[in-house]
Amino acid sequence: MKAIFVCTHGNAAKELIQSAEMICGKQENTSFVPFEVNESAENLQGKIVAELAKLDVTEGVLFLTDLKGGTPFNVLVRLLENFTEVELLAGVNIPLLLEAFLSREMLTLKDLASQVAETGRLGIYEYAMPVEEIEEDF
Template identity: 40%
Template sequence: MISVIIGTHGIFSEEILKSAEMIFGTQENVGTVTFKPGEGIEALVEKYKKLIEKLDSTDGVLFMVDLFGGSPFNAASILTVNQENMEIITGVNLPMILEVLGSREFSSLSELLEIAKNSGKDSIKTFVKENEIDIEDELLR
């Protein structure tokens, strides 16, 4: 199974995984890495390495990080740059994580990367208010 590593600034990675597990239950082969104030890229690289050793990464590793160009991304980039079985996706959000966790048993790493990208984009919606519709009635249907 593809291992998933969620890396973010602060404890966001831990909390978003807890939220995903509220919906999907406890997940195997998933870990989190937090970037704390005062830490550098080297500390993040070491955290990623230690987590990779604990996970079953035989089928690959998908890093899901918060910001392109941020420290969690940069540290993951150092590890993935020369690895064919490691990928990074930025902009991690709950719908993206849920799609990845639900798809990783039957998807290749490249397919999982595409699923993550599409679900992240597709989950962005706006609530359109329409004056003619009674919203409470619509929500109760």
């Protein structure tokens, strides 16, 4: 089973995983690390490496983070060379994470990353209030 690893600013990673698990059940081979206020990139990298050592990455790992160019993203980019099968996506949200959980055993890692990214985009929806028709008196 492909590993899924989430790293975000603050506690968002933990909360996103817990919210997704409320919908699709407890997930194995999944972990996270929060990036804390005033934490150095080097310290974050050490925490990530330690947490990744607990996962089975033989089928690959899908890294998910919140913000392209942020410290969690930049640290994960530096770690990519340590893996033979790895994908990194920024912009994690619950629909994206659910898709990753539900599809990770059926797709190649590359296809999983593409499918998950598309689902994340489609998970953004702007609701438009229905316009009431105004009756005019003539």
